[in-house]
Amino acid sequence: MFNxxxxxxxxIDNIGIKRFNHCLRVRDFALKLNKRLDNYKIETAAILxxxxxxxxxxYLDKYKNYxxxxxxxxxxxxxxxxxxxxxxxxxxxxxxxxxxxxxIKYHTTGRVNMTELEKIIFLADACxxxxxxxxxxxxxNLAFKDLDKAVLKTLDGNIKSLIDRGLxxxxxxxLARNYLLKEKxx
Ligand SMILES: [Fe+2]
Ligand SMILES: [Fe+2]
Numbered sequence: 340m341f342n343x344x345x346x347x348x349x350x351i352d353n354i355g356i357k358r359f360n361h362c363l364r365v366r367d368f369a370l371k372l373n374k375r376l377d378n379y380k381i382e383t384a385a386i387l388x389x390x391x392x393x394x395x396x397x398y399l400d401k402y403k404n405y406x407x408x409x410x411x412x413x414x415x416x417x418x419x420x421x422x423x424x425x426x427x428x429x430x431x432x433x434x435x436x437x438x439x440x441x442x443i444k445y446h447t448t449g450r451v452n453m454t455e456l457e458k459i460i461f462l463a464d465a466c467x468x469x470x471x472x473x474x475x476x477x478x479x480n481l482a483f484k485d486l487d488k489a490v491l492k493t494l495d496g497n498i499k500s501l502i503d504r505g506l507x508x509x510x511x512x513x514l515a516r517n518y519l520l521k522e523k524x525x
């Protein structure tokens with residue numbers, strides 16, 4: 340069982356106090372969104388979702404035997420910390436719950452047929468109380484009413500923003516968005 344007290348210093352040392360506080364806010368928002376899942380899973384995934392951030396090079400080297408990432412992932416800063424985060428949560432923080440690990444892995448890109456835990460962590464990361472971008476309040480409100488609609492709106496916003504900034508859209512994000520759109524329209 341993950342115990343924050345045991346790992347707090349290590350996590351702060353790894354990601355810094357600012358990012359750690361973001362993780363606490365993600366946890367708080369995710370707990371508010373939670374209706375029926377185990378709070379332990381929510382808290383653990385939220386606290387650890389960015390555990391690989393800022394140390395990608397170090398961890399990629401340390402766990403090179405486990406990191407079979409293709410170039411597309413390695414070169415995508417936003418994606419690599421999430422995919423690598425799954426491995427670091429397992430190896431460095433002793434998490435072995437696949438649902439928690441996948442919520443960490445897909446917190447940036449989303450994926451087709453996300454679990455409720457994945458949706459909650461994805462949204463809490465996008466909407467925690469200090470997030471401040473145009474439309475965030477609308478997504479926040481939507482998240483309490485309909486997780487799928489809120490995830491879809493967030494993915495749409497992310498895709499638009501990536502296009503505006505001339506950045507690569509990771510294919511999983513497009514697949515996740517199309518999947519939700521089809522679901523919504525039956
Ligand atoms: Fe992240
Ligand atoms: Fe985050």
